[in-house]
Amino acid sequence: MTFRTRTVAIIVAIAVLLSSAVTALVLKFDELLLAITQPGFSIGSDSKGMDEQINKFKQAYGLIKGNYIRPITDQQLIDGAIKGMVQSLGDPHSDYMDPKDANEFKTGLSSSFSGIGVEITVKNGRLTIVSPIKGSPAEKAGLKPEDQIIKVNGQNIEGMDYREAINKIRGPKGTVVHLDIVRPGVQDALKISVVRDEIKQRTVEATMLPDQLGHITITQFAEGTADDFAKELARLEKQGMKGLILDVRSNPGGLLQAVLKMLEHFIPEGKTLMITQDKEGNKQVYKSKGKGTKPYPIVVLIDKGSASASEIMASSLKEAGGYTLIGETSYGKGTVQSAQTFDDGSTLKLTMAKWLTPNGNWIDQHGGTKGVKPDIQVKYPDYWTAIAPRPKESLKLDQNTVEVKNMQIILRALGYHSGRMDGYFDTSTEIALKAFQQTKNLPVTGQLDEKTAIELDKAFLALKKDPKNDLQLQVAIQTLKKKMRE
CATH class of the missing domain: 3.90.226.10 (2-enoyl-CoA Hydratase; Chain A, domain 1)
Known part of the structure; x- marks a missing residue:
């Protein structure tokens, strides 16, 4: 089984809506069949043999209702039928939501709620990030558009029902979710930990530069x-x-x-x-x-x-x-x-x-x-997609990992030239890390321990938040100044 192809917002439902709520009647099974078999019901020109299909549906319903060994309600069967119709569309943006999921969808367009702050779609059977919201835990942790989530807390979610997978990513404020990420252009899977938090939807921020x-x-x-x-x-x-x-x-x-x-x-x-x-x-x-x-x-x-x-x-x-x-x-x-x-x-x-x-x-x-x-x-810039490492054990000399590579990229971005950038922890990397530790008044061990990793993360986040390092923003500023002179 693969993920159902649709877009799901973990903490915010993102969709361009023509209307947000249109009330309709929920019909009982017999009433539903009566409604869709009335002469006035619109059936497409390609729906030949509609009567045969309705009879087939009736037979399947009767067979399940009368013979299935476990308890089943009309509501479950009707919901399942609607979900099946939507799933058959193969459209990542169409969805049928039960009352609980529908309420979360509406909540996503209101004030605030708890989560990691990212919108997710499904591509080729994998949960794929559309975009992390600015300032969200997901953005701070280094998640990027097109990242594919393959594991949650060590459990493989490929092939899992998408709602079950989403529920594993969700959780109370302050708790941590560990994600294994496949990033386009990066050979090895990335391990990213995100601290869930309340997402306050301040959707407009204005400053005078x-x-x-x-x-x-x-x-x-x-x-x-x-x-x-x-x-x-x-x-x-x-x-x-x-x-x-x-x-x-x-x-x-x-x-x-x-x-x-x-x-x-x-x-x-x-x-x-x-x-x-x-x-x-x-x-x-x-x-x-x-x-x-x-x-x-x-x-x-x-x-x-x-x-x-x-x-x-x-x-x-x-x-x-x-x-x-x-x-x-x-x-x-x-x-x-x-x-x-x-x-x-x-x-x-x-x-x-x-x-x-x-x-x-x-x-x-x-x-x-x-x-x-x-x-x-x-x-x-190349360093923009780097992820500050948070290893369970200290990174040290002669190791060769993706986390070491990210550390090297970040050290160079911060002005500590580590020499190699291929993930091998050599003496030049050790010297650069010692220089960073000395600057931050940390024990100068030349190893990336927990305290050093936290300080490296803080420094990298501050670097990215500084408008002077935002190349796109700087180009926008220069473009505006040029237009003002014209």
Whole structure:
């Protein structure tokens, strides 16, 4: 058995929703059959022999209900039938959720909750990270987009039911989950430990950089994001902002209504923001109701973790607003889901359409252009994907491991040149580690023990958080300054 192909958010459900809750009736089995066999029920042209299929369904239901050795309820059978239909679609973004899972889905778009802070999809039967949320335990631990989770706390989860696997990753605040990760381009599996925590969804962060340049980071498009964004934008403008950087890196998406409302601050009235297209080819065009453009230049930062609603924002600002995109090609999620909630609290989330950019481009990674392309491509430095090692036993001379390689990469990034970068712990590596220990007032042993590992992790995290070391941000700043001089 392989994972059911669908997207699951561990601590936050990320989907572009046309509607978040549409009430429908939950029919009893006989009523359900009656409803779908009525003359007015819509059946596709390819559904020949529908009566035969309904009879087959009735027979299977009767056989199970009447003969299965263990207790079984109508609800279990109907839920199983719906799940089976959704699973047969092979769509990673369509899902049927029982009341408990549906409640977690809705909670993911509200205030705060506990988890590791990452959105997960399924690719080729493996749990695969779409994006860790900025500032989350997952990001701090070094998890990256496209990382594949193969073990949880030492247990192989390949082939396990996806909900069972997700439940193993979840857990109370303050507890640790140990993950084995396969990372594209890295030969050996990585071992990463993440401390679960409460994820407070402060989805908008705004700061004024030197030279009156505003920097607004949007971590997710959730309830309240559009209002918070408007307040922060107004605050920066009141302070005399001369240029703006909109940052949707590692933003896995969210509510469609939120991103459309935010785009109207920058796109003039009447211009197309996005287009949706259903299976029949019918298109709905979403146009701006905004008042006009801003008097200052704007650039947008994107990366591989920018998905869904983030891509709507980036593509609209580029094609309808003429603003410059900087960074890496985005994730490539070009479909739209609608969520229908039933009376018992269960929810069917179904892909109903694909969305197109203002120029009619489909950016989906399955059949589309595979993401939104930046105007100025800037990759993260090589050390950005390194993971600070937390070995159970000290790393020392003559060892040859992935953890040693990560330590060497981080030491060099911090200015301690370790010589080799291939994972072999030689004397040059030992000298570099001793220099780091001396700087941090640690026992100078030349071994990476627990205390040294903690300090190395702190120093590396501080390095990455320093705006001066954020190459993409620095390019955005220089691009804005150039535009301000034009």
